[in-house]
């Protein structure tokens with residue numbers, strides 16, 4: 452209950468609406484009678500608030516014409532506002548992890564959303580299944596069987612609010628608090644933060660040209676309960692997990708009764724050859740929990756990801772989903788299901804594969820021209836990010852911070868490492884680099900940034 456008398460509370464609500472610009476000069480305010488009825492208070496209470504606002508010059512009573520916000524509002528000193536960090540900044544140049552936002556078929560999507568809205572019936576207004584809309588789970592199972600070689604039933608599919616939502620569900624279902632988990636080093640920063648927040652003990656396992664070093668994982672902690680891997684394109688190095696390592700990882704999980712999370716977040720984007728088979732498609736022991744996300748394949752604002760869990764885990768995941776009650780919006784789930792089932796999804800991916808190969812080429816070429824001597828781009832056959840090794844002796848986080856000040860959203864590779872120091876480089880997204888001119892401009896900014904970092908380093912070490 453508010454500690455303020457009722458009339459003061461009403462007074463404050465109007466003051467706030469005026470301060471924030473929701474009510475401005477000349478706007479009519481409700482009559483005393485209707486507001487009293489609306490708020491279920493005595494008319495005298497509203498009258499007292501209105502009188503105070505009139506006496507301070509915020510309201511003007513105009514007799515029969517009612518009460519309005521005064522034309523010349525009194526000047527009130529502006530209270531300094533605490534700085535609120537922005538949690539959802541818009542896309543920035545070279546921002547990682549984004550699909551090409553200009554190339555998404557927005558009109559088609561809008562049409563599908565509209566069709567879904569028209570189909571709204573009483574059932575679709577209800578809460579919906581905690582495991583996700585059945586239509587989407589069926590569409591996902593069909594898609595995975597055809598394109599990723601993953602055989603599953605819709606009962607094994609759990610739709611969540613992106614990969615982040617998936618991990619929260621997993622931690623609850625496997626009771627991961629205090630448990631140990633192999634984590635690729637370097638590895639996906641956001642997953643790392645979330646898992647640490649959930650109380651999971653991360654065991655860093657190095658990554659080389661063949662992906663996760665399974666042998667090192669076993670030396671470090673053979674009995675870990677879980678391993679999280681990005682087999683198609685390791686995040687952020689972009690290498691694929693080799694066939695031998697895949698076998699070793701699956702064998703380890705089978706022998707130990709441990710679980711492997713396959714984060715298959717951008718496997719479809721491979722620019723040379725066919726997309727690699729999903730680890731899940733080779734999982735005869737049923738130890739792989741497969742994660743997919745529509746953030747790269749469609750768009751990240753959709754916040755749709757999903758698990759395919761082994762049959763033996765369906766019950767545990769179902770109970771956790773009931774407990775957590777974290778659903779995604781029905782309308783968007785059903786629209787995504789239509790997008791998949793009507794064939795738009797595979798057509799879109801095909802187009803994006805070509806577009807990304809071209810946009811990656813633009814940025815690689817510009818970096819080679821403008822940043823040679825400073826950066827060397829790693830060979831990568833796929834993904835939506837690009838890794839450039841630093842060829843000069845400036846710490847990568849210094850470069851990333853300076854680039855940030857210059858408006859570029861590149862990341863320092865060392866920031867993605869649990870045991871920093873081994874690798875130095877900058878990671879960036881190329882999917883929204885549209886023209887050769889854009890690519891050249893961005894590369895020139897990066898060149899200037901690194902040159903400045905170098906000259907500062909030479910002064911401070913002189």
Ligand SMILES: Cc1ncc(COP(=O)(O)O)c(C=O)c1O
Nearest residue numbers: 548613614615639686716744746
């Ligand atoms: C390695 C990795 N996994 C998963 C995801 C998908 O995350 P979300 O579905 O939460 O957007 C991303 C997105 O950037 C990623 O980079």
